Structures are given as C-alpha cells and as structure tokens.
Amino acid sequence: ESSSFDPIEEFSAKELLKRLAVSGIVDANLGGNPTYLRCTLNSVEKQHTLYVLMSNTDPYLTANEALALHRTAEVVCGAKYFATILSSNKIVFVFTARAKQARKKLKEFIKQNEPELDYDIKIIENRYPLDHIDILTHRFKPKKNIFVEQSDKSKVFMEDAITCHNFYNAVKNNEPINYRVITFGGNNIVRKGNYIVKNGTSFEHVLEVVGVKDGVNKIAILDGGIMRGAAEYTADVSCCMETLGIT
Numbered sequence: 001e002s003s004s005f006d007p008i009e010e011f012s013a014k015e016l017l018k019r020l021a022v023s024g025i026v027d028a029n030l031g032g033n034p035t036y037l038r039c040t041l042n043s044v045e046k047q048h049t050l051y052v053l054m055s056n057t058d059p060y061l062t063a064n065e066a067l068a069l070h071r072t073a074e075v076v077c078g079a080k081y082f083a084t085i086l087s088s089n090k091i092v093f094v095f096t097a098r099a100k101q102a103r104k105k106l107k108e109f110i111k112q113n114e115p116e117l118d119y120d121i122k123i124i125e126n127r128y129p130l131d132h133i134d135i136l137t138h139r140f141k142p143k144k145n146i147f148v149e150q151s152d153k154s155k156v157f158m159e160d161a162i163t164c165h166n167f168y169n170a171v172k173n174n175e176p177i178n179y180r181v182i183t184f185g186g187n188n189i190v191r192k193g194n195y196i197v198k199n200g201t202s203f204e205h206v207l208e209v210v211g212v213k214d215g216v217n218k219i220a221i222l223d224g225g226i227m228r229g230a231a232e233y234t235a236d237v238s239c240c241m242e243t244l245g246i247t
Helices: 013-023 035-042 063-070 072-086 100-113 133-140 161-172 203-210
Strands: 049-053 091-096 119-124 156-160 179-184 193-198 221-223 230-232
Touching: 013 035, 013 072, 013 161, 035 072, 035 156, 049 072, 049 133, 049 161, 063 072, 063 091, 063 100, 063 161, 063 179, 063 193, 072 091, 072 100, 072 156, 072 161, 091 100, 100 119, 133 156, 156 161, 161 179, 179 203, 193 203, 203 221
Parallel strands: 049 091, 049 156, 091 119
Antiparallel strands: 179 193, 221 230
16 A cells, blocks of 8 residues: 655745655664754754765765766755755755766756756765765854854754655655665675665565675675674664665
8 A cells, every 4th residue: 555645735944844744754874863853953043054965985885876866856856845944045965076977967957957046066085984964064064163053053954865865755746755775785796786675675685686696605784884884693684764775
C-alpha cells in the first residue's frame, strides 16, 4: 500500500515547513534528527544564508555529487523550498574541487532554467572531513563570536543535495520519504554506484543486487564510508534513513 499527501496550494514558508515536518526527512549527518526541527530553531532569526553541500569528501561516498549531476533540477528546486522557509536571499552551492562536471551542469541548468536565482558556488578541498555539516557550518558562518554564538542564532543554514532531493519529492510528488540514495562501494562490490533504497531493505538483499566478487570468502561490511562507517557483524541488518553508504 502507498499513501500520499494533499497537494500544496500555497508555497509559503509556513506550508512548506508543515510538509517538511510530516515528510519523514532526517539529517543523516546529524544523528538522524528530523530536519524540520533545525528549520524551526533557525527561523527564530530570518535572512539566513543557505549552503547546499553538493559533494562528499569520503572516498567511497558519492551520492551528493551523483544527484547534483543527474538530478540537478530536483536538487535546485528542493533548495529553493528550503530558502523560502529560511527567507534566504541567496543559495550557496558547495562542491569539492574534483566535482568539475557537476559544477558545470549546475551552472548550465541555472542559466537556462533559473536565470533570476541569486546563487554562488564555493569550492572546498578534497580532504576529509570537510563535508561534515557541523564543520562546514563553523567554516562559513561569521567569525565574530564564533565560540559563543548559539546554533539557533546562526545566520548559516547547511543542507545537502540528498535532503534537497527528498524535499522536492515530498512537495512536488506529495510523497512521504521512505527511501534514501545510498552509495555502494569498496573493492569487492561488482556494480558500484548510487542506488535508491527503500527504508528497511536488508543489507543482504542489496548486496545480492549490486553483487559481490566471486572467490571472496570473507568480507568486512561497513555501514557508511571508510572514514565514518561502522562495522557490521552480519548482513542481516536494514538500511535506514541514516544510512549514507555501504562499503
């Protein structure tokens, strides 16, 4: 069975925040907390700058960059919804230096389809852990009172391409979010790449789909990338909204 929301008639900050609250979208990089909670806290002060992380620096996690390249319209539209909630006048898209193709695709899309969008592009180094939202937030927010300023008073709001893509689907397709884009990588994966995986799907099933190389008697399974991933003792565990990748 499937369910859907009623279409949004007024794309106001209030209605979009309501949709975000019921959508089921969570912050995988921030302990799996509901994304709408951060929006509620940050809306105490208006005129935030929205930063959207479009790359990953973990060597095996590439979902953000893949969405930036192949689902550009959805990511940009979802970012605009977040900007509406936060009354953000500008959207800053953050890429790693290696993501040249994705940056080019974004520029071309905005030029052709969103010429009035006020945006900027910032490039970060290809080194870990610069893609972590907490680190980027401190990197980009004003240096004044950086150690005493409360998070809910900050003028910086950070999201990633995956969350923007999910928000787009929640608003445009009126769907609760029961899936996540997950990166499958590592030396023993046959079909490496990024896959849309429903919440609750077992690791064992997805490994059968992507394939494990023949002749491998013993493998280590990480829930996540090689830098922050947690070792799993069995494949009989499930993907969830916090699963960034399987290595």
